[in-house]
Amino acid sequence: MSVRLETDRLVLRPFTVADVEPFAEINADPQVMRYIGNGGPRTVEQTREGVERLVLHWDAQGWGTLAVELKETGELIGFAALAVPEFLPEILPAVEVGWRIARPHWGKGYAPEAAREAIRFAFDDLDMERLVSCIHAENAASMRVAEKLGMILERVTVVPGFEVPCRVYEIRRRPKDEP
Numbered sequence: 001m002s003v004r005l006e007t008d009r010l011v012l013r014p015f016t017v018a019d020v021e022p023f024a025e026i027n028a029d030p031q032v033m034r035y036i037g038n039g040g041p042r043t044v045e046q047t048r049e050g051v052e053r054l055v056l057h058w059d060a061q062g063w064g065t066l067a068v069e070l071k072e073t074g075e076l077i078g079f080a081a082l083a084v085p086e087f088l089p090e091i092l093p094a095v096e097v098g099w100r101i102a103r104p105h106w107g108k109g110y111a112p113e114a115a116r117e118a119i120r121f122a123f124d125d126l127d128m129e130r131l132v133s134c135i136h137a138e139n140a141a142s143m144r145v146a147e148k149l150g151m152i153l154e155r156v157t158v159v160p161g162f163e164v165p166c167r168v169y170e171i172r173r174r175p176k177d178e179p
Contacts, residue, residue: 003063003121005117007116008071008113009110010069010114011068011069011074012066012067012069012121013069014055014065014066015051015055015065015079017051017052019067020047020051023067023079024043024044024047026076026102027046029041029102032102035136035139035142036100057083063121063122063126065080066081066118068101068114078100078110078111078114079114080098080115080118081096081097082121082131083095085132087161088134088157089160090157091155091168094132095128095130095131096134097118097119097122097132098133098134099112099114099142099145119131119149128173129173130173132169132170133168133170134159134166134168136166146169147169151169151170151171152171153169154170
């Protein structure tokens with residue numbers, strides 16, 4: 001399945017191995033990664049392994065994490081994720097919408113723009129009913145993005161293994177007859 005989604009400023013598409021180097025630059029930034037997993041940056045090899053898993057997921061499921069590019073330049077600036085949040089078993093079954101944007105592009109509205117399109121794709125094209133977003137409790141910027149997307153706080157919990165506080169937001173698809 002070939003997927004290419006567009007917004008006014010962005011292109012969203014499945015990751016390829018060609019994305020490893022530019023994505024590794026994003027993942028190497030400690031500020032970008034401070035609220036992800038153990039809070040540390042990722043190496044090129046860790047990024048390569050991650051991208052390979054993303055490609056396999058798309059091949060197996062027909063959906064997954066979308067690379068986010070600037071439409072004007074083709075620069076990879078991050079991702080909009082659709083993924084199963086296996087790290088938080090208490091909320092399963094679920095699909096998470098997430099986002100990660102390179103620091104030079106923070107504050108420009110790219111995260112909500114990309115995530116909004118990923119949500120539209122999940123609801124309209126994949127016929128999903130509900131999405132969640134698992135956000136580190138200190139990540140105020142991502143909580144603002146979730147709220148801009150119309151997500152509501154569903155629960156506050158702790159991620160097992162990392163013991164970090166997490167806020168779980170959710171959004172449900174509107175019935176087709178609602179505006």
